[in-house]
Amino acid sequence: MEQDLNPETKIYGFWEKENLFRADPASSKKSYSVLIPPPNLTGELHLGHAMQHSILDAVARFRRLSGFDVLLLPGVDHAGIQFEATFDKELKKDSLSKEKLGREEWLKSAWEFKEKIYKSVSASWRMMGLSADWSREVFTLDEGPRRAVFEQFKTYWEKGMIYKGPYIVQWCPKCKTAIEDVEVEYEEREEKLYYLKYGPLTLATVRPETKFGDTAMAVNPKDKRYREYVGKEFEIETLAGKRKMKVIADDVVDPKFGTGVIKVTPGHDFNDYEIGKRHNLPILQVINKSGRLTELAGKYAGMKLEEARQAMIPELRERGILVKEEDYVHNVAVCERCKSVVEPLISEEWFLKVSELADGAVKVIDDGKIKFLPKNYAKILKDWLLNIHDWCISRSLWWGHRIPVWYRVTEVQRANGTKSIEVKVSLDSPGAGWVQDEQVLDTWFSSGLWPLSTLGWPFDFAQGKPSSERASLDPELAKYFPWDFEISAPEIKYLWIARMIMIANYFTGEVPFKAMFFHGMLRDLQGRKFSKSLGNGIDPMYLIAKWGVDATRMALYTYSIPGRDGRVSREILDERGKNFRNFATKIRNIARFVLELKPDSAHLGGVHSHSAKATQGESATSEVLRSDSSEVADADNKWIKEELEKTIKKVTNHLEKVGLHLATEEIYEFIWHKFADVYIEKSKRRRENAQPVLEYVLKTCLILLHPFMPFLTEEIYQKFTKRKKSIMLEEWPSAED
């Protein structure tokens, strides 16, 4: 696509060429650092991203104009599970698969695919006008983050916080990997509750197909009805042979559910797993990692669960085991990514003990070191941290940071002739004969480190030292960490935000960011999330093409209220897009009036010298006003100047609190309904006299509006004869009290 004629592309190129997005660690200016949440590398950016980026950019541009050395750091996330799912679909188109390619080949083409997607992400960033420092862009699988992730793993390992073992995990049979609780969603389903006879007892279950994995029956110890059975063993028909099962008593059993008796399947149910541990029950695996029944299921082996259930029912009925069926509505766990039903099963996984990390995070939240917007998120995060479980950090994927643990098997002649396995933690191969662990780390293990890994941690970083002492060690980390501002969608508050707080605090004793902004979710008019499967998405590029970037950004700011969801449709966004496109037109016309259709400069005397001084503030303006002889003009000038001052104050205030919807509203109101509708209209009768004020107010408005409508404001700014090279180099006007 040939986009060179697009004025916005041109302006963006100009900014980049002039290095206006670059942070400068050597600068004496105070720093203001903003970390861009790395989007997942899985495709186009959606409306939520567009809003997020518009917010980030406004914050960054505001601070830059206010005299800060701003770092707006971009990057992308490899997004393990999601990327593999997307990429596998791509491969399928060419009738390829992971199995056919093998790890090495697969990774090679995965990287190519990554580059391809990355280009579209990067293009939309630029299209939105994001003033990011591209020289510092990071990808989570880059060498820097790779080393940082290793450092993290190694530290935990050395402190004994990492363990590996067979535990019950949420397993997605489609993604073929373990996933975390937080990656599981629940869907309400209408199923049947089956009442089955187990020896002398009858119990209720929705999953008769897990029968093959039952190793006990359980009742509540207080339940008088079954007291006589507790401790006794019965021979139970599983449809794949008979098995002896004991009746046990456990508090978790709800006497009011079903018959008050439950079957215990320690291998495929979290609850049952815990019961099993308490009562020393054997664990049987009846569901394999593809979500099919194992050989334990006899003739039902190999079937998918749903299939097996349907197939079993007639037999259960015939044998008189199934005595009753009821309609039953309950929640089924599904994979957040692929929506397939998740199966709890036992798998060999890596875990991280998180209690110490969580304690530290709770403390910094309690100490109020992070300003949350909206503020109730402090409590929400804290509640989660207080109930946290160990983190399953391994994933059976190929796309990610491979677990840096290596094994070497040595034959050892012992009495019993066993082999011994040496284990080493190392980033690269420790040498010949060493084999690396097959699994990769959970994506969030590296994302959680993002605030640090993007700034070159851990090198030259003195752990635990206060920031005042760090300056000489690593200027960049010292200057930009902790980050001043971070933004996120609320849906990843645990997966990502909580992890960043835990990890940053653990390694540095500091918070990862001083302000945390949760924006709301944009939904459709029915309140549903936008998703590919629903096909209800609205492409931000559509809005940009129709109304322009600046107008699209403005439309999105109206939805940028912290923590508040918004309902939108294409029509509604078109409305707003149109509104702000009109606003842009209005401003262009104001500029035409003020700058192009101005009276002969011969009559204007010292006007230009004034506009050069304008940014110095009030004194320059006052001089001009004094030179005005008419009382009416004096009053008008005074009025607009006061209104402008008020606007500056309000806009600044709102921007500092990230109330972007309020800031934009104020400028909009001032420019259109005060400056244009009133002052400009009146000024027509005394144009020459008003000219300096017109120019001063216009220029100030452009600066105020620049964080939100960067392209338009630069375009018009360039029409001033007295100006800096770019509006980005201007100073934020200060309101005086």
Place this chain on the structure above:
RNA sequence: GGACGGUUAGCUCAGUUGGUAGAGCGUCUCGGUGACAUCGAGAAGGCCACAGGUUCAAAUCCUGUACCGUCCACCA
């Protein structure tokens, strides 16, 4: 079962510390005037979910109810 958020004009939503309700779009009436019809002037339209309470005064604070939504939780 817990926690939290929402309920304001036809639609989508604002409303800082309590002081006679706001925006955009839509609707209606005027207006081609030298910045702007991608516009201007003007208008209609709200017992701010409901019920109590605090207060001189509440959309705004407190309590409860209803409906909607989100998150969390080991309901088989």
